[in-house]
Amino acid sequence: MSSFNYTIHVIGAGHLGAALIQGLLSSGILPNQIFITEHHPKRRQLITQELGVANHSNEPIDITLLCIKPQQLSKLVLIDSYSTKVMISTLAGTEINHLNQHLKKWPIVRAMPNLAAFYQASMTALYTNDQSDTIRSMVNMLFQRIGQLIWLEKESHMHLATAIVGSGPAFFLDLFSHIIHIDKKSPIEVMLYGAIESTIALAKNSNGDIQSIINAITSPGGTTEAGLKMMQENKSAKNLAEVFEVTIKKSKGLQGKNTVLS
Ligand SMILES: NC(=O)c1ccc[n+]([C@@H]2O[C@H](COP(=O)([O-])OP(=O)(O)OC[C@H]3O[C@@H](n4cnc5c(N)ncnc54)[C@H](OP(=O)(O)O)[C@@H]3O)[C@@H](O)[C@H]2O)c1
Secondary structure: OOOOOOOEEEEOOOHHHHHHHHHHHHOOOOHHHEEEEOOOHHHHHHHHHHHOOEEOOOOOEEEEEEOOOHHHHHHOOOOOOOOEEEEEEOOOOOOHHHHHHHOOOOOEEEEEOOHHHHHOOEEEEEEEOOOOHHHHHHHHHHHHOOEEEEEOOOOOHHHHHHHHHHHHHHHHHHHHHHHHHHHOOOOHHHHHHHHHHHHHHHHHOOOOOHHHHHHHHOOOOOHHHHHHHHHHHHOHHHHHHHHHHHHHHHHHHOOHHHOOOO
16 A cells, blocks of 8 residues: 555544544554544543554644534634644534534545444545645545545535445444344354345446346246345335435434535
């Protein structure tokens, strides 16, 4: 992997912050390039001791990763002399116009990664209205180290990213746990995860025609047909799509009155 000479400050080393730090360290970034600010004394101690990163104490920083909850933003205080080249916000549903009211000075990039950053297997959706190629290139170099990334052209699509990239793994895992429950004493997990990887390969190569693949798997009167019939009767796929719609709606409501969609 290419060399990475920037310093990183993670504000809020909770679930996501810690996963990002671990993934970045696994990618070869050195502990002395990462600093944290974390409220929770126990969490702070655990992360600095186990991962060897230091508490931030006003060093000028290249990249700041804001990983606090959206409702904690109004209480965030950064001293006037705080110095960073870019502020990356992972806050769900919190738009750049709103972030600007709290974080006026710096170019802002919104990022929606997920906890698989820990294993360098995140998908990260990114959005910025900053025109600087230098900023984009720094952000690319950072997130490429922890998985795949996609730049979105519209900020409004970050709500979709929140539902699919950020929350999506929890919905899929809930589904997996119900399937695994069918026969816990069998090697069901190995078969399930393998089949999901097969499904992703089929979908990625479908050229948008997923239905043709479904048809090719489904023999008349066979096992797949029986399962699909049950899915249609129970509206299983429609219900799952609605789960994402509810999540998108929640993301849109997180910021309350200040929401301005692009
Ligand atoms: N978890 C995910 O899978 C995921 C995925 C994508 C995006 N996100 C986004 O990532 C953000 C963080 O989520 P999370 O699940 O990691 O939350 P979390 O586990 O609660 O972590 C946030 C941490 O930040 C600390 N904190 C809050 N304000 C602080 C401040 N001003 N200075 C220093 N530390 C501060 C909190 O401490 P206290 O609790 O003591 O205040 C907490 O330990 C959210 O905005 C969320 O939308 C999360």
